[in-house]
Amino acid sequence: MEKAVALHRRIAPELVGVIEDRFNILRQIQFAQPVGRRALAVALDMGERVVRAQVDFLKAAGLIDFTPLGMSVTEEGQGVLEELAGYVRVLHGFSALEEELAERLGVRRVVVTRGDADADPASLRELGRAAAGVLGGYLGDNMTVAVSGGSTMAWVAEAASAAARDVTIVPARGGLGEKVEYQANTIAAVMAGKLGGRYRMLHLPDGVGGEALDVLLAHDANLRDVDELIRKADVVLHGIGLAEVMAARRVIAPALINELKARGAAGEALGQYTTIGGEIVYTTDSIGLRLDDLGGVGRVIAVAGGRRKAAAIVAVTAAGSRDVLVTDEGAARAIREIIKS
Amino acid sequence: MEKAVALHRRIAPELVGVIEDRFNILRQIQFAQPVGRRALAVALDMGERVVRAQVDFLKAAGLIDFTPLGMSVTEEGQGVLEELAGYVRVLHGFSALEEELAERLGVRRVVVTRGDADADPASLRELGRAAAGVLGGYLGDNMTVAVSGGSTMAWVAEAASAAARDVTIVPARGGLGEKVEYQANTIAAVMAGKLGGRYRMLHLPDGVGGEALDVLLAHDANLRDVDELIRKADVVLHGIGLAEVMAARRVIAPALINELKARGAAGEALGQYTTIGGEIVYTTDSIGLRLDDLGGVGRVIAVAGGRRKAAAIVAVTAAGSRDVLVTDEGAARAIREIIKS
DNA sequence: TCCTCCGGGATTATATTTGTCCCACTGGTA
DNA sequence: TACCAGTGGGACAAATATAATCCCGGAGGA
Numbered sequence: 001m002e003k004a005v006a007l008h009r010r011i012a013p014e015l016v017g018v019i020e021d022r023f024n025i026l027r028q029i030q031f032a033q034p035v036g037r038r039a040l041a042v043a044l045d046m047g048e049r050v051v052r053a054q055v056d057f058l059k060a061a062g063l064i065d066f067t068p069l070g071m072s073v074t075e076e077g078q079g080v081l082e083e084l085a086g087y088v089r090v091l092h093g094f095s096a097l098e099e100e101l102a103e104r105l106g107v108r109r110v111v112v113t114r115g116d117a118d119a120d121p122a123s124l125r126e127l128g129r130a131a132a133g134v135l136g137g138y139l140g141d142n143m144t145v146a147v148s149g150g151s152t153m154a155w156v157a158e159a160a161s162a163a164a165r166d167v168t169i170v171p172a173r174g175g176l177g178e179k180v181e182y183q184a185n186t187i188a189a190v191m192a193g194k195l196g197g198r199y200r201m202l203h204l205p206d207g208v209g210g211e212a213l214d215v216l217l218a219h220d221a222n223l224r225d226v227d228e229l230i231r232k233a234d235v236v237l238h239g240i241g242l243a244e245v246m247a248a249r250r251v252i253a254p255a256l257i258n259e260l261k262a263r264g265a266a267g268e269a270l271g272q273y274t275t276i277g278g279e280i281v282y283t284t285d286s287i288g289l290r291l292d293d294l295g296g297v298g299r300v301i302a303v304a305g306g307r308r309k310a311a312a313i314v315a316v317t318a319a320g321s322r323d324v325l326v327t328d329e330g331a332a333r334a335i336r337e338i339i340k341s
Numbered sequence: 342m343e344k345a346v347a348l349h350r351r352i353a354p355e356l357v358g359v360i361e362d363r364f365n366i367l368r369q370i371q372f373a374q375p376v377g378r379r380a381l382a383v384a385l386d387m388g389e390r391v392v393r394a395q396v397d398f399l400k401a402a403g404l405i406d407f408t409p410l411g412m413s414v415t416e417e418g419q420g421v422l423e424e425l426a427g428y429v430r431v432l433h434g435f436s437a438l439e440e441e442l443a444e445r446l447g448v449r450r451v452v453v454t455r456g457d458a459d460a461d462p463a464s465l466r467e468l469g470r471a472a473a474g475v476l477g478g479y480l481g482d483n484m485t486v487a488v489s490g491g492s493t494m495a496w497v498a499e500a501a502s503a504a505a506r507d508v509t510i511v512p513a514r515g516g517l518g519e520k521v522e523y524q525a526n527t528i529a530a531v532m533a534g535k536l537g538g539r540y541r542m543l544h545l546p547d548g549v550g551g552e553a554l555d556v557l558l559a560h561d562a563n564l565r566d567v568d569e570l571i572r573k574a575d576v577v578l579h580g581i582g583l584a585e586v587m588a589a590r591r592v593i594a595p596a597l598i599n600e601l602k603a604r605g606a607a608g609e610a611l612g613q614y615t616t617i618g619g620e621i622v623y624t625t626d627s628i629g630l631r632l633d634d635l636g637g638v639g640r641v642i643a644v645a646g647g648r649r650k651a652a653a654i655v656a657v658t659a660a661g662s663r664d665v666l667v668t669d670e671g672a673a674r675a676i677r678e679i680i681k682s
Numbered sequence: 683t684c685c686t687c688c689g690g691g692a693t694t695a696t697a698t699t700t701g702t703c704c705c706a707c708t709g710g711t712a
Numbered sequence: 713t714a715c716c717a718g719t720g721g722g723a724c725a726a727a728t729a730t731a732a733t734c735c736c737g738g739a740g741g742a
Contacts, residue, residue, distance in 0.1 A: 004345030007424050008356070010402065011363055015356045022352055036719050049700050052721095061351060062470050062500070068708050068719055076466075083348055125417075129403050159403070377688050390731045393690095409688055409739050 005090045006114065016091060021046075023088045025054050026063060026073060026081050034070030097332050101325070104339045105317045109324045116330025117152075117306035123328055124305060128155030131303040131326040135237060138299045139164040139195075143234040146172035146289060147191060148270060149184035150239035152303050157191035167197035170229050172236055173271050174204035174286030200226045208285060223287070230288045233297045240304035240316045241268040256282070267312030269302065269321065276311055276338075278318030291320045299323045310334030346431045347455070357432055362387075364425045366395050367404060367414065371422060375411030438673050442666070445680045446658045450665045457671025458493075458647035464669055465646060469496030472644040472667040476578060479640045480505040480536075484575040487513035487630060488532060489611060490525040491580035493644050498532035508538035511571050513579055514612050515545035515627030541567045549626060564628070571629045574638045581645035581657045582609040597623070608653030610643065610662065617652055617679075619659025632661045640664045651675030 009016060028043055029035055037055060041048040055071060058064045063077035073081065094112045102110040113130045115123025135145070135156070141164045147153055149171070169192040171184030180186055185201045192199035204223065208216065217223055243265040247257045263281035265273040272291040273282040280292055294300050302321040304313050305328035314335055317325060327335070349356050369384055370376055378396060382389040396412060399405045404418030414422065435453045443451040454471045456464025476486070476497070482505045488494055490512070510533040512525030521527055526542045533540035545564065549557065558564055584606035588598045604622035606614040612625040613632040621633055635641055643662040645654050646669035655676055658666060668676070 001342075001345055003424065004342050004349075004428065007421070007428060008345075008349075008360075010421055011425060012356055012359045013402075015353060015359060018356065019353050034719090037721095038718080047700065048702080053699075060474075063351075066720060070719060080348070080351055083344065084352060087345065087348055133401075375688090378690095379687080388731060389733080394730075407689065411688065 001086065002090055005087065009091070019084075019091065020088060021050075022054055022058065023081075023084045025051065026058060026077060026084070029058075029064055029071050030073045030078070030081060033072035034067060035072075036070045040071075094329070097329075097336065101332060101335060101339075105314065105325065105335070107317055107322060107325045110332075111324065111326045112332045113305070113326070113328045115305075115328050117328055118308050118330060123330075124152060124155045125159070127152065127303065127305045127326065127328050128157075128159040131156040131237070131301065132159035132161065134301055134324055134326055135160065135235060138235050138301075139167060140234070142166045143298075144168045144170060144229055144232060145191070146170050146230050146233035146236045146238075146297070147184060147187050148172045148238035149182050149187060150241065151182050152239045152305065153184075153187050153237065154182055154190070156237065156303055157187045157194065160191050160194040162194070162196045165196070167192075167195050168229065169195070169197060169199040170226055170233065171200075171202045171288065172230060172233070172238055173288035173290070174202055174208070200229060202226050202230075202288065204286060210285065213285060213287065217287070227287050231296050233289075234299070236289060236294065236297050236300045238269050238300070238302055238321070240302055240309060240312050240321075242266075242309060242312050243268050243273050243315075247273070250284075265315075267309075267315035267319075269316040269319075272319070274315045274319040276315045276318070278315065278320075280319055291316065294320055294322075301326065303327075305331050307331055307334040310338055314338055342427065343431055346428065350432070360425070361429060361432070363395055363399065364422075364429050366392065367399060367418060367422050367425065370399075370405055370412050371414045371419070374413035375408060376413075377411045381412075435670070438670075438677065442673060442676060442680075446655065446666065446676070448658055448663060448666045451673075452665065452667045453673045454646070454667070454669045456646075456669050458669055459649050459671060464671075465493060465496045466500070468493065468644065468646045468667065468669050469498075469500040472497040472578070472642065473500035473502065475642055475665055475667055476501065476576060479576050479642075480508060481575070483507045484639075485509045485511060485570055485573060486532070487511050487571050487574035487577045487579075487638070488525060488528050489513045489579035490523050490528060491582065492523050493580045493646065494525075494528050494578065495523055495531070497578060497644055498528045498535065501532050501535040503535070503537045506537070508533075508536050509570065510536070510538060510540040511567055511574065512541075512543045512629065513571060513574070513577055514629035514631075515543055515549070541570060543567050543571075543629065545627060551626065554626060554628065558628070568628050572637050574630070575640070577630060577635065577638050577641045579610050579641070579643055579662070581643055581650060581653050581662075583607075583650060583653050584609050584614050584656075588614070591625070606656075608650075608656035608660075610657040610660075613660070615656045615660040617656045617659070619656065619661075621660055632657065635661055635663075642667065644668075646672050648672050648675040651679055655679055 024044060028040060037052055038048055041051040059066055062074060063080055064071050064073050098110045098112050111130050111134060113126045115126060117124050143164060145167060147169060169188040171188050188199045243260050244257060246268040247260050250256055260273055260282060264275045265281050266276045267274055270289050270291045271284040271286055272280050274280045283290060300321050300323040302316060303326045307330040310331050313327060313331060365385060369381055378393055379389055382392040400407055404415060404421055405412050406415050439451045439453050452471050452475060454467045456467060458465050484505060486508060488510060510529040512529050529540045584601050587609040588601050591597055601614055601623060605616045606622050607617045608615055611630050611632045612627055613621050614623040615621045624631060641662050642665040643657060644667045648671040651672050654668060654672060
């Protein structure tokens with residue numbers, strides 16, 4: 001059954017709603033039988049004509065009977081209803097989870113994909129595809145997109161496809177010295193390629209702060225230019241990291257790790273470390289967007305998968321990423337466990 | 342998977358159509374990749390725009406890739422394709438069976454329902470519903486429908502629902518003295534009630550033939566009237582009986598049974614017994630339609646289920662019932678075994 | 683070099699869905 | 713008895729989705 005549902009979601013997602021509608025109608029009829037078309041429409045908050053179309057179908061399928069007193073489910077309909085309940089439960093699994101997480105995390109929208117990035121790295125591909133789809137939905141002509149680094153974001157860039165013209169991709173924040181293919185600059189370039197747009201780079205060494213940063217900004221027009229572009233981005237797409245993992249990559253690792261641990265940092269995003277309660281406890285020196293400074297930008301889309309990242313996701317969404325969260329089933333279920341308590 | 346497929350067929354038949362289309366397109370792409378939209382449309386015998394809509398969907402779902410050389414299936418698409426193949430195989434089970442039987446039996450159309458009437462009498466209900474649906478498809482205003490007797494036909498009558506106005510239901514042939522609820526007269530009346538039409542009766546005692554029949558016809562205007570109506574029927578709906586079972590019900594049973602056995606009678610319909618080769622070996626005395634005399638009427642729909650009836654179905658379709666056969670899975674598979682040899 | 687076929691865009695024609703009435707009828711109620 | 717609320721069914725215009733049929737610039741192959 002699960003296999004069939006997964007296949008259904010994959011190959012004909014537009015018909016998920018049809019099955020849901022018919023299930024709801026059938027259930028409502030069973031609940032209130034004998035009931036009329038109009039009463040049904042009111043109870044289900046659907047148009048009378050829509051209800052009618054579905055109800056005519058159910059009648060033709062022999063699942064309900066029409067009498068002058070109203071409609072009632074047949075014996076066969078009863079049987080189908082029970083089987084359908086199981087199907088819809090599976091079908092609904094994710095959307096229920098999505099709604100629950102959206103509410104509990106205070107995020108506008110949550111998208112859950114199948115799998116668990118920790119258990120099966122291949123599911124990152126699907127996560128990336130889903131995030132790319134969300135991005136496509138928000139993208140318009142001449143927009144600017146700011147992207148962070150990370151392996152997850154690399155998959156998003158890979159899966160992106162053109163949905164608008166003349167987009168500009170910029171790194172969301174100054175560089176973090178890791179594998180080049182996971183750096184924000186690289187990801188911006190790859191994504192620009194996939195989207196058929198332009199990209200700008202942010203050549204900023206790691207760990208530059210204070211006066212040094214001021215000097216750099218004063219002398220580098222390009223840097224100022226890109227920084228300005230970033231702050232006006234229409235869409236920000238960022239990954240979420242585990243605090244300890246991200247900290248371990250930095251030059252000042254030992255000292256930083258201890259400090260973060262002492263302060264209870266759980267997640268990292270856009271150069272800032274935050275506790276599970278949403279308190280920001282450390283900010284790396286750089287330019288560009290910070291997690292606590294997303295006021296000037298448009299939509300913010302966070303992407304992260306794998307159950308190990310659950311706490312980090314909770315932390316980052318609590319601290320500021322308020323629009324869309326794209327995650328996977330493994331992380332989603334772990335998040336639910338966390339926020340339950 | 343089987344359960345889900347059955348559920349889909351029941352609750353969202355349009356879903357299976359969509360899935361089939363997308364499966365066919367995906368398979369065709371895999372077969373001919375890289376291939377263009379137009380070439381696909383020709384190969385699949387579909388409109389270019391239709392192919393395009395589906396292909397756009399498959400692209401958005403990440404199952405195929407577009408390149409200037411044409412479309413090709415992605416790795417993910419490959420996986421989905423394999424799962425889909427399993428789904429469609431289950432789905433197609435019946436329609437493949439239907440087509441095979443239609444061809445081998447020389448019948449225009451075969452409809453197979455789930456179950457086996459012998460193993461599970463409840464499946465007769467579904468058989469009846471399917472037959473009623475077929476009937477509804479052929480029915481028009483002011484038409485005349487001739488129906489035979491039998492328990493199967495009783496279910497058909499029960500499941501009938503109005504699809505046209507001013508229909509007249511008549512018994513297809515003079516009475517056979519059995520349970521009143523299975524007599525053609527009764528069934529005509531029930532069906533007329535369900536269809537909101539009129540019915541005519543054929544009050545003819547069993548086993549009346551020769552001179553006695555002539556005398557009756559000469560004196561009974563109603564009889565002549567109904568007989569004429571029957572011969573111009575637009576749709577004939579009849580059951581199929583096992584030769585030995587039907588013969589056993591008759592008054593002259595012992596002698597008749599032996600004779601039929603000697604002549605190799607397998608099936609009975611409309612008062613005539615026929616061998617599996619289609620040769621009619623005995624005709625009961627009565628008026629109305631005979632199996633070998635369906636020239637003047639419109640569509641002929643035969644309804645019978647249960648694997649024990651397989652040979653009888655083969656016999657009757659061979660003898661003359663040439664339009665539609667509605668049967669169940671049990672009978673259908675048994676028929677396939679018979680006609681294979 | 684041409685020439686075919688590719689994906690994508692655009693426009694028009696056609697179906698389908700949807701909202702919104704009305705109608706005749708039925709069962710319960712005053 | 714006469715009503716009345718609620719039923720399924722019918723009808724029709726408006727809105728929307730779908731389909732047919734072009735055309736276009738461009739990439740590969742001959």
